[in-house]
Amino acid sequence: MSFRSSSADRHAPRTAQASATRRGILALLGVSAAAVAVPALGGCSSGGTKTPVQSGAPTGRAVHGGTVRLAFPGAGAAESLDPTAGQATCDLVRYGIVFDQLFVFERGAARPSLATAAEPGTRGENCTLTLRQDVTWHDGSPFTADDVIHTFRHRASPDRPFPSELSQYFDLKAAEALDAHTVRVPTVRPVGDPATLFAGAGLYVIKDGAKDFTADSTLGTGPYRVTRFQAGVETRLERHAAYWNGAGNAERVTLLSIDDPQARVNAVKGDQADYASDVSYATAKSGVPGTGIQVRGGGEALRTTYGFVLNVTRGVCADPRVRKAIRLGIDREALVRSVFLGFGEVAGDLFGAGAKYFPDSVPVPDRDVARAEELLKAAGATGKPFVVRTAEYEAGLNSSSELFVEQLRGLGLDATLVKVGVNEGFDPAGMKACDALAFPLGPFSLALTYTRSAAYPSLAFPDEELNEAVATAISTTSETERSTAWATAQKVMLDRGNWVAWGRGDVLSVAKEKLTGVEGRESPKYPWLGKTGFVA
The missing domain is CATH 3.10.105.10 (Dipeptide-binding Protein; Domain 3)
Known part of the structure; x- marks a missing residue:
């Protein structure tokens, strides 16, 4: 929302x-x-038996290997690998597993990601970021403070299609590296809880010098790397074995851009996908669409x-x-x-x-x-x-x-x-x-x-x-x-x-019953897929 x-x-x-x-x-x-609008429900009543909704993924450990296919609303040709440009659901889900943020939201609160701490100055006049030291990019090079400073300047640049709102709070262009894994950022007004502001800004960290984002050139620190990208159709990704937070379970993840909500459900029913997001209440009310498929809720x-x-x-x-x-x-x-x-x-x-x-x-x-x-x-x-x-x-x-x-x-x-x-x-x-x-x-x-x-x-x-x-x-x-x-x-x-x-x-989805690792975190509309896979 x-x-x-x-x-x-x-x-x-x-x-x-x-x-x-x-x-x-x-x-x-x-x-x-x-975005394409979802058809209205027409004010129908709630009579009848409620469809059973699973509140979480199946228990058990996911096996390693295989391909997981997930369908989300897209934006056609407007989709982009540039994490400062795209805003469709499929874009945001993709960014979440290709790139990392300094902090992420999980259950309504900021949690460390590429940064382990964000210490405000005594009067909120600056913020000192402590970065993880065990992170590598998809090409094997180390993640450092230079990458964060480049990201700040890239997002603050006036030629960006959507300059970062963090500029309301931080002087991003004045950020400096204190050492290879420490960055200090001055504020433009007092900030006492910088981690929450960073978590809410959608700030995906890009590699120092990165300007172009194609399937061949896009590098992230996330659990998966891009191998193929066709805007409005699909994105293919492969596991980054050296991911700092533990390698993913699925060897490959395919994101399908499907705007129509019923078409997403039909893709799961027809075995073209293993997961469909943003299922309408009317669709869920009509019942589980097939054997081995669940209607899932993100939880209260x-x-x-x-x-x-x-x-x-x-x-x-x-x-x-x-x-x-x-x-x-x-x-x-x-x-x-x-x-x-x-x-x-x-x-x-x-x-x-x-x-x-x-x-x-x-x-x-x-x-x-x-x-x-x-x-x-x-x-x-x-x-x-x-x-x-x-x-x-x-x-x-x-x-x-x-x-x-x-x-x-x-x-x-x-x-x-x-x-x-x-x-x-x-x-x-x-x-x-x-x-x-x-x-x-x-x-x-x-x-x-x-x-x-x-x-x-x-x-x-x-x-x-x-x-x-x-x-x-x-x-x-x-x-x-x-x-x-x-x-x-x-x-x-x-x-x-x-x-x-x-x-x-509830935020509803349809999934194969053995699919696991689709984590709501900030919102179940944009799940994190870093550990997705299938239980045995």
């Missing part, structure tokens, strides 16, 4: 505001600009939160009584039954579930239609136009918006729905003209969730206490202060914010 740009964004510098683009939201949601901790962001730059939602009325008046149970079809649960009004610092429990408002109608009447909103905007970034997002509009009409708002394609969903003019935007978000860090949302005027919630709390959470070097600051930020959003998060849904 990883929003951005606003004159009200007091905890982001003007350089961050200037660099805000639609791509920032798409990256947060995990959707490429070239990695569910996607579905909801709406209310646009407080427009008159209706600027009134806190209207925001409270919508939260009290919607039927969350009906939304969950209609959209998730048994593969989800109701939620309170916070995004970021699964991330570090997220509350153990979030209250779900009791539905009170009478009170909601009173609040709307007191605010003078009864009968006022209310535009809801949606695009099918996740299966069922459009159908949830249809039901949401019906429920708003029942409360007394003159609600209408605008459906657009994925490429148009976060058009600034379109967002500005709506009162609520359908929004799904996975278990990304709170830093990513709150700073990106604050940077887009139509999504931001301009609140002094919120801005101060987020600024403190980003800048402080104290774990206690950071935890308290995030608690404050989330309390503000629950008390008076502009989020209506109504449910959390």
Whole structure:
């Protein structure tokens, strides 16, 4: 699900505001600009027997050897081996096993990868990175600080199609090597938890001097190396036996780019693939597609939160009584039954579930239609136009918006729905003209969730206490202060914010029953495949 740009964004510098683009939201949601929308579910009910869902891979040790074939949504000719360019699901999965990052997200928190530590200065004025010393590139050469410095400068270069958002926090061009495995990076504003920012930036480390990325020239430090690449069709990879975190199980991995979700399932059913990602709830509800095949879920901790962001730059939602009325008046149970079809649960009004610092429990408002109608009447909103905007970034997002509009009409708002394609969903003019935007978000860090949302005027919630709390959470070097600051930020959003998060849904896939090693880590939409293989 990883929003951005606003004159009200007091905890982001003007350089961050200037660099805000639609791509920032798409990256947060995990959707490429070239993505193909999944058909809506049409608001069907959840009656009938639920399809059994496996919550994890089969037990047992994977055997070494063989080929694993996995199907993901692609981006056609726009796919790229350049880890600073591609944003399709297939691109991101590929980057994750060809390259490594300094830090990665796992279960909502930053974990060491190529860097073992990121120590902030006493006042957050710089960051010292300690790098692993046992890492080699696919050509056998050693990984050093020079590679990290080249990566920083490459990502910060103005000629990059998507310059790194890390430039909001770090002076990447001023990074220097203290020795072969230590790098110091100055900050442009205080940073107290640099590992989380690095983990959230999608910073894949490239070899010193690397500029071109072809099947023959692309080198990484990851568990697999590219042997063939055909954009929009397939990528073939072979195991890097000297991988620093232990060689992979499969000898070869083939990534198939298949946009249509049913075609991905059919590829598994027809034995052209061993795994299909992003399976719709309707498909999963219809049952297991064949013998020896499972429907799998990423687990409750990695569910996607579905909801709406209310646009407080427009008159209706600027009134806190209207925001409270919508939260009290919607039927969350009906939304969950209609959209998730048994593969989800109701939620309170916070995004970021699964991330570090997220509350153990979030209250779900009791539905009170009478009170909601009173609040709307007191605010003078009864009968006022209310535009809801949606695009099918996740299966069922459009159908949830249809039901949401019906429920708003029942409360007394003159609600209408605008459906657009994925490429148009976060058009600034379109967002500005709506009162609520359908929004799904996975278990990304709170830093990513709150700073990106604050940077887009139509999504931001301009609140002094919120801005101060987020600024403190980003800048402080104290774990206690950071935890308290995030608690404050989330309390503000629950008390008076502009989020209506109504449910959390499973991220589903279809896989051969003996396939293992497909790890959710940051999100099951983009699994890490470094240990994939088959059990005996």
